[in-house]
Amino acid sequence: MWQFFHKLGSPKWFYGIATRFMPWLLVAGLMLLLAGLVWGLAFAPKDYLQGNSYRIIFIHVPTAFLAQSMYIMMAAAGVVTLVWRMKLADVFVKAVAPVGLVFTFLSLFTGAVWGKPTWGTWWVWDARLTSMLILLFLYGGVIALDRAINDEKSAARAVAVLVLVGVVNIPIIKYSVEWWNTLHQPATLKLTEKPSMPTEMLVPLLLSIAGLYLLFGWLACLRMKTEILVREQRTRWVKDMIMAGGR
Amino acid sequence: MNAKVDAVLKPVGTGVGPVQAMIAVFSRDVRVAFRQRQDLLNPLLFFVMVVTLFPLGVSPEVEFLRQSGAGILWVAALLSVLLSLDHLFRHDFDDGTLEQLVLQPQPLFLLVLAKTVAHWMLTGLPLVLLTPILGIMVHLEGNSIAILCLTLLIGTPVLSLIGAIGAALTLGLRSAGVLLSLLIIPLYIPVLIFGTGTVAAASEGASVAGYLALMGAFLVLALTLAPFASAAALRISMSNS
Numbered sequence: 040m041w042q043f044f045h046k047l048g049s050p051k052w053f054y055g056i057a058t059r060f061m062p063w064l065l066v067a068g069l070m071l072l073l074a075g076l077v078w079g080l081a082f083a084p085k086d087y088l089q090g091n092s093y094r095i096i097f098i099h100v101p102t103a104f105l106a107q108s109m110y111i112m113m114a115a116a117g118v119v120t121l122v123w124r125m126k127l128a129d130v131f132v133k134a135v136a137p138v139g140l141v142f143t144f145l146s147l148f149t150g151a152v153w154g155k156p157t158w159g160t161w162w163v164w165d166a167r168l169t170s171m172l173i174l175l176f177l178y179g180g181v182i183a184l185d186r187a188i189n190d191e192k193s194a195a196r197a198v199a200v201l202v203l204v205g206v207v208n209i210p211i212i213k214y215s216v217e218w219w220n221t222l223h224q225p226a227t228l229k230l231t232e233k234p235s236m237p238t239e240m241l242v243p244l245l246l247s248i249a250g251l252y253l254l255f256g257w258l259a260c261l262r263m264k265t266e267i268l269v270r271e272q273r274t275r276w277v278k279d280m281i282m283a284g285g286r
Numbered sequence: 287m288n289a290k291v292d293a294v295l296k297p298v299g300t301g302v303g304p305v306q307a308m309i310a311v312f313s314r315d316v317r318v319a320f321r322q323r324q325d326l327l328n329p330l331l332f333f334v335m336v337v338t339l340f341p342l343g344v345s346p347e348v349e350f351l352r353q354s355g356a357g358i359l360w361v362a363a364l365l366s367v368l369l370s371l372d373h374l375f376r377h378d379f380d381d382g383t384l385e386q387l388v389l390q391p392q393p394l395f396l397l398v399l400a401k402t403v404a405h406w407m408l409t410g411l412p413l414v415l416l417t418p419i420l421g422i423m424v425h426l427e428g429n430s431i432a433i434l435c436l437t438l439l440i441g442t443p444v445l446s447l448i449g450a451i452g453a454a455l456t457l458g459l460r461s462a463g464v465l466l467s468l469l470i471i472p473l474y475i476p477v478l479i480f481g482t483g484t485v486a487a488a489s490e491g492a493s494v495a496g497y498l499a500l501m502g503a504f505l506v507l508a509l510t511l512a513p514f515a516s517a518a519a520l521r522i523s524m525s526n527s
Contacts, residue, residue, distance in 0.1 A: 121518070173475055187456070187461065187465050188459065193525060197523070200518055200519050207473070
């Protein structure tokens with residue numbers, strides 16, 4: 040296990056592994072997401088109350104789900120950066136923060152599109168929506184701080200501290216719909232309880248979440264590889280690889 | 287100048303306990319602040335001016351002001367604390383005092399806590415004391431003003447404590463001011479929501495005990511965790527320069 044841990048600290052090793060896994064992540068992710076979306080948008084039954092408009096759940100829930108779990112992953116990577124000073128953890132945070140920003144925006148946007156026909160308004164200042172908006176600001180802050188500090192190592196550690204401080208917001212988002220009596224409906228999926236939606240709707244939703252997760256993995260690998268190349272541009276292995284015409 | 291140097295140099299001795307060091311840092315910060323009185327006044331003036339903008343810019347009607355007065359005062363207090371945060375570490379950073387603090391044998395988080403408490407005494411507390419006057423000017427009722435002062439009394443230390451993290455993170459950066467607001471405002475939002483929520487509940491005649499307990503919980507949480515984060519951030523910023 041420790042050997043694996045040490046290897047994980049090596050950008051070169053990660054670069055090789057990522058290159059090998061990325062096609063699989065891409066193909067599997069695309070297939071699952073496509074299956075989930077086609078099933079969900081075209082074949083799943085209509086909702087008895089919301090009609091067809093509920094179908095945006097197959098995009099809304101996966102993006103919101105990922106936006107939150109990305110932040111948790113970043114926080115975990117932040118701990119690794121602060122404790123073990125592992126370069127890859129920092130590369131991960133830097134690569135994922137803009138993706139998290141985009142996904143948070145997407146979940147807010149799809150939520151607004153869903154809110155218009157269902158609630159009759161694009162936006163309400165309810166707990167879940169507001170805390171997702173705060174999450175958007177947090178991602179923005181992380182990116183801004185990272186850009187503002189020139190020194191790579193201090194930037195990594197400062198960003199890690201900021202990410203960890205912002206983690207307070209995650210449980211607030213998670214439980215906001217239960218603590219406060221809000222307009223936003225309670226969580227659709229729970230690990231501990233029987234799902235509240237029929238199987239024909241649940242399976243495509245799970246498929247799209249899994250697909251988006253894998254696609255996110257692919258995107259994270261791609262962005263991390265780019266960042267590694269920029270950081271390691273003066274090292275031997277990068278030069279050798281470029282000279283050999285490899286990717 | 288002499289007193290400033292004295293207070294910093296005193297804790298160097300090995301016999302100085304953490305509490306003594308905290309008192310030394312605290313009293314030094316207060317003393318330095320009172321020698322630059324304008325810096326003390328500026329956030330207060332800003333607070334009053336922001337509050338003035340709302341009756342002039344939105345509506346001077348009694349109904350509107352009574353309804354949104356608490357929110358206006360909270361937002362203004364939040365902004366003026368934010369504005370004053372830049373001074374928390376900046377001067378000490380520029381003249382090298384901060385470097386000496388980091389090198390002290392006493393735990394850094396305690397010294398940072400002392401600095402933060404001093405910052406609150408010099409900005410947050412005066413804001414709370416000014417609030418009754420401004421509360422009357424925006425036509426708040428007596429009970430609402432009392433509750434508002436209470437929430438600000440609990441809330442402004444939280445603002446200082448969280449703000450210290452941001453101030454430490456952005457120390458020595460070029461565009462520190464704007465960046466500081468970007469980092470800190472998202473973290474201030476929960477405090478603001480509960481601060482104004484308490485006053486709203488009170489004006490509707492509902493019980494505020496739950497709200498106040500939650501705000502107290504924020505304070506305890508910030509008091510226990512924020513100094514560690516600020517100290518860590520300070521070390522990072524110091525190693526950067």
